[in-house]
Amino acid sequence: MTNLKNIKVVVSDLDGTLLNPQHRISDYTKSIFQELHNQNYLIVVATGRHHLDAMAIIETLEVPVYLVSSNGARIHSPEKEELFAFDLESDIVKAALNVEIDPEITVVLFKENVWQTNRVNERLNAFQAELKYRPELVDYKTLEDFSAIKIFFSCDNHEKLVALKDAVLANSSDNLHHAFSLPTCLEFMDKSVDKAVAIEKVLEKEGFTLDQAVAFGDGFNDVQMLAAAGKGLIMGNAPALLKETLPNLEVITSNAEDGVAKYIASKILNKEFAVNEA
Structure with missing residues (x-):
């Protein structure tokens, strides 16, 4: 001790x-x-x-x-x-997102100055008293640069995040590790991070x-x-x-x-x- x-x-x-x-x-x-x-x-x-x-x-x-x-x-x-x-390379992030993602799940890529997301999520915005780090709505189907600091998913249904975690790791376990910062928040980082x-x-x-x-x-x-x-x-x-x-x-x-x-x-x-x- x-x-x-x-x-x-x-x-x-x-x-x-x-x-x-x-x-x-x-x-x-x-x-x-x-x-x-x-x-x-x-x-x-x-x-x-x-x-x-x-x-x-x-x-x-x-x-x-x-x-x-x-x-x-x-x-x-x-x-x-x-x-x-340390940033995740674009190809690694793109491969991680190349899975079926439930429409209830918010997807976020942490970038240097904005966070790119597929949907407005007021609960995530509420974590900031002032929006110092702003969201940017994007279409991941047409996005060209997937490089990111980390990948973040949010959903009220924990089981849906668990299923997504398994799907992402099936494709990307050599490059990524995960953590549930909250039961409603799933994050992926490079294995060295x-x-x-x-x-x-x-x-x-x-x-x-x-x-x-x-x-x-x-x-x-x-x-x-x-x-x-x-x-x-x-x-x-x-x-x-x-x-x-x-x-x-x-x-x-x-x-x-x-x-x-x-x-x-x-x-x-x-x-x-x-x-x-x-």
């Missing part, structure tokens, strides 16, 4: 973890992360969101943050300098190791990150299957209850600050 006194790095997912159910960072969470910065902890946000979308969120913390976005396909410094980028791999790049740059990191997450795109960290913590609102997948990890209170901030205040920061802010 990792001694929390050895923790020097705090890593957190966004949706379902650092963000509350309204997709916002609470004032309490902001105050805790500002104290982390004051006490010289390295802060890393690791999310499936696109970097343009995520940057607008982490700016509200008002502290330096390394950003791992698109599940590890992009890394940005606290100064917003791009440190790492993962949050844990990207976080390790950041920590190596800063002179730390994963053993010195505490990580918080709630989705299956967090599995490797949670397993690799010195202390991995699962949100109480995470799917039961994730908790079963990582049975040795501690489950904390939900994102609706500021679970990340409360854990940091009580377990990592000094007691005086935790008592004053709790």
Whole structure:
């Protein structure tokens, strides 16, 4: 078991973890992360969101943050300098989409400045307080350039996404791996891309190791990150299957209850600050 006194790095997912159910960072969470910065902890946000979308969120913390976005396909410094980028080649994406896709499923290709989609999906738009990363309606039958940061599918029917996952992997398992960031969200990335791999790049740059990191997450795109960290913590609102997948990890209170901030205040920061802010 990792001694929390050895923790020097705090890593957190966004949706379902650092963000509350309204997709916002609470004032309490902001105050805790500002104290982390004051006490010289390295802060890393690791999310499936696109970097343009995520940057607008982490700016509200008002502290330096390394950003791992698109599940590890992009890394940005606290100064917003791009440190790492990996895109899927057009032919690989085109092959992955060359399957029967249920008309209820929203298809999204994450591009550098827009997300190309086959349909308007207001629920996806609602994840952004302001549309910093805008959708572009396209017809995939006539699209020429399929290159993308990642492939994203959304549907309320989880079983339809499971069937689609199986179909895509039947064609593309040599090039892609998948994750359900939410039961309603299926994502495909290059096999070399993962949050844990990207976080390790950041920590190596800063002179730390994963053993010195505490990580918080709630989705299956967090599995490797949670397993690799010195202390991995699962949100109480995470799917039961994730908790079963990582049975040795501690489950904390939900994102609706500021679970990340409360854990940091009580377990990592000094007691005086935790008592004053709790």
